[in-house]
Amino acid sequence: MRGVIVxxxxxxxxxxxxxxxxxxAAGTTALGTPASAAAVVDYPGAEWIPATSSNFTVSTxxxxxxxxxxxxxxxQEYYRDAIAIFQDPARKVSSHYLVRSGDGHIAQLVRExxxxxxxxxxxxxxxSIGIEHEGWVDQPQWFTAQMYAASAALTRAICDKYRIxxxxxxxxxxxxxxxxxxxxxxxxxxxxRYLRLVxx
Numbered sequence: 301m302r303g304v305i306v307x308x309x310x311x312x313x314x315x316x317x318x319x320x321x322x323x324x325a326a327g328t329t330a331l332g333t334p335a336s337a338a339a340v341v342d343y344p345g346a347e348w349i350p351a352t353s354s355n356f357t358v359s360t361x362x363x364x365x366x367x368x369x370x371x372x373x374x375x376q377e378y379y380r381d382a383i384a385i386f387q388d389p390a391r392k393v394s395s396h397y398l399v400r401s402g403d404g405h406i407a408q409l410v411r412e413x414x415x416x417x418x419x420x421x422x423x424x425x426x427x428s429i430g431i432e433h434e435g436w437v438d439q440p441q442w443f444t445a446q447m448y449a450a451s452a453a454l455t456r457a458i459c460d461k462y463r464i465x466x467x468x469x470x471x472x473x474x475x476x477x478x479x480x481x482x483x484x485x486x487x488x489x490x491x492x493r494y495l496r497l498v499x500x
Contacts, residue, residue, distance in 0.1 A: 340411070343408060343458075348408055351387060351409040352388065354392070355417055357414060365415070366427055367427055370428065370429050370470065371429070371472055371477065372431055373484050374432070374436065374485045374489070376436055379407075386398075395409060395416050395418040395430035395432040396431065397409070398431075398434070399431065399454070400447070401433070401434040401435050401443075402444065412429060418430030419474065421477050424478070431455065443488070443489060443490065448493060449497060456498050459498070467495070471498065473486075
């Protein structure tokens with residue numbers, strides 16, 4: 301890793317193996333991430349990239365609050381920049397999931413049981429799952445087939461898990477949250493296509 305100096309110790313295959321074994325025994329990988337990270341995700345296949353704990357509220361949903369809405373967002377940022385925002389304690393924002401444009405890769409940043417700060421409305425935050433999508437509302441080329449398919453499969457799984465109806469009353473845009481000051485996902489988001497995929 302850039303910037304890491306190992307004083308008076310030669311880096312050999314044996315030393316790396318010993319370091320890795322010690323880290324696993326301590327519950328982390330050799331890179332310092334949780335060894336059980338794969339078990340942390342709520343959606344199989346998602347990559348666990350946690351938001352800072354300063355940007356969401358720990359909870360016990362759905363026992364503390366029912367989950368009955370999925371909120372669709374568009375980042376207005378590149379994928380990596382959006383992750384950096386969710387990991388910045390000063391930003392006070394997070395979403396449960398982030399879908400990459402080019403290949404539909406899904407990152408989970410907040411556990412579903414916890415309350416993401418994504419809707420700009422506390423009531424909606426407590427009872428929703430937020431899904432961000434890489435791209436810009438006025439550039440529809442970011443809304444790729446891979447993104448639509450991956451996001452729709454994620455939304456379908458969330459709806460099935462929490463018995464959320466798969467309709468436009470329960471799968472909404474950020475702009476439809478009461479009091480919203482955001483316009484995403486914008487008029488170029490294809491709701492007809494998206495709902496068709498969710499319901500397949």
